[in-house]
Amino acid sequence: MNLFFNNQNPKSNSSKRELLFTFQSIIVTGLLAFTAIAFFVYNDLSIIKGIKVIFAPFLSVVPLLFILSILRDLQKGFLEGNYSKAEIIKFCIITIAITAAFTGITFLLSKIDALEILLAAIMAILSAIFFLKSKIKDILGMSIVTGIAEGIIVYMIFLF
Amino acid sequence: MKLKQVNTAFLVTTGVSVLVFIYLVFLGYDEIKTLKDVIKIIASILFPIPMLFFVRFILIEHFLPQNTDEYKLKNQKPATVLLILTVIISISFMQLLEYVTSQKLEDNLIFAHLINSATISSYVLNYILYNNLRANGILSGVLLSLAIHVFFLSA
DSSP: OHHHHHHHOOOOHHHHHHHHHHHHHHHHHHHHHHHHHHHHHHTTOBOSOHHHHHHTTHHHHHHHHHHHHHOOOSSOOOOSSOOOHHHHHHHHHHHHHHHHHHHHHHHHHHHOOBHHHHHHHHHHHHHHHHHHHHHOOSHHHHHHHHHHHHHHHHIIIIIO | OOGGGOOHHHHHHHHHHHHHHHHHHHHGGGTOOSHHHHHHHHHHHHTHHHHHHHHHHHSSSTTOOOOOHHHHHHHHHHHHHHHHHHHHHHHHHHHHHHHHHTOOGGGOHHHHHHHHHHHHHHHHHIIIIIOOHHHHHHHHHHHHHHHHIIIIIOO
């Protein structure tokens, strides 16, 4: 089985890391959609002003596209070798902090009682993730994305 | 051949944990009343995945031991000791917890799912990628004790 798995991926470590980062952002996107549906169905959200629903995504998507078009890549990309112990500890702490923060943010999202505001908030978080995915291709981006995912899950398990 | 080195213990434990998983779902079938329960169960099953990706991201080939006979021989004893220790510790811990809180694990399905899915995923990850025999011992211990607890010790 080991042989099988090793032969299947004759890639460099940095491309493996990039793949993992992509997977992680796909998971977070799925989780956000899951959150939106869960809150929508469970909290019985109503649409107060229909026109706002159409314009809610633009609030965050337009600035995102603008920033993506004018900004160069902020980080050099994924490391080929190993991370040092100090770096690992630092980024684990960042991940835990973001997890705690996002548990709180998800709690705030659950308090929203109109669909258009929820939609705008979810789109804003999604845009932030796409920004991380395309510009901060680094361990920092990975720890933030992981923190967001875990924060949403922790809220769903323990507080929802 | 390395392919023949597939650990039978791995297959047995995975089989047992899958059984526990299905059993838990069926056991809790009556308790799944609202959408909220479904959401919680899905969330607890998904819980380990982002974390494992993060671990994989950091430790991409950091602790990759060679799967040689020598390595196995050297780690046989500590891994077995860890397995037995973990089984004893986690069974007594769960018994103590049930005794103290006077609640059954089955009544708190979310936690059973959480422990189970977290351990299974790390087990599979460890088996496929890191092949760390001591970690294997600990994870097998947790899974086995969960299985023993659910099957035999809770009437």
